[in-house]
Amino acid sequence: MVIIKQGAEAKLSLGEFCGKKCLIKERFVKHYRHPDLDTHLTKERMRAESKTAARCEAAGVNAPRILHMDLNERKIYMEYFEKSITAKAYINDIVAQLNEPAEQKQRINKLAGEIGTCIGKMHANNLIHGDLTTSNILLDPLATDDGTFRDYKLIMIDFGLSSFNQSSEVKGVDLYVLERALLSTHSDITYLFNTILDAYKEANTANVIEIINKFEEVRARGRKRTMVG
Structure with missing residues (x-):
């Protein structure tokens, strides 16, 4: 994977899913939070992010398609717009x-x-x-x-x-x-x-x-x- 952007909450990397280039968003572990709370909040936010992207499509708003979500690894694999x-x-x-x-x-x-x-x-x-x-x-x-x-x-x-x-x-x-x-x-x-x-x-x-x-x-x-x- 090639990191292309890093912020306070997550890093974005270029990678592959099923042989196709994609964007991978990985959320960081927040060490100042209790591990169980951090895991719970991260999973909730990842689910919310995935649901919003799908609901946008249903509402006629373009958003990246979610290709795969790995809650344990804190990673969301999504559509990548290379020329954007x-x-x-x-x-x-x-x-x-x-x-x-x-x-x-x-x-x-x-x-x-x-x-x-x-x-x-x-x-x-x-x-x-x-x-x-x-x-x-x-x-x-x-x-x-x-x-x-x-x-x-x-x-x-x-x-x-x-x-x-x-x-x-x-x-x-x-x-x-x-x-x-x-x-x-x-x-x-x-x-x-x-x-x-x-x-x-x-x-x-x-x-x-x-x-x-x-x-x-x-x-x-x-x-x-x-x-x-």
Whole structure:
């Protein structure tokens, strides 16, 4: 296996499953937790991650197919998109390579609309991502793509903090996490989150007004904490 990324919770490696190249996510042992508790929490999160990926597919949202799950080894074997890039990298490339602001905005707004639609579909089916960032969204170029990523398939990834929840407030928190991530990562693109939110409202017709109200409440609490310290 070849390690391609390592974080606080897990490492990602390239490997094989049944002779096919795949991505392997291995969760670390948390030595500060009681071994039995750590094993239990890890297995629960792995099951949740696998279920969310399957439920996304049923909801019409692209996600990596889970090929195999080894609870004892703490490993999930999943579909690997070899030519994909993150939405973060895509946006940064557009800003760096395109000098025409109108073309920049057009292509970024197209992506933002697709992101909002995907999140809206997830929330309409009570699927909470838990860590919405442009680093956790892949763009997989279509076979006819010319290398510019004008035509791509948008794929939601990294469901390690995901859950199944009907709560409007939890969905509002999901949106707030995304807004904070965008302010941190793409602070110069001021219209990005609003474009995502507009598409989200169209895609998620289930209690969308209540969800947006809860999002506004969560945002207000966050701003108050920032001011007070």
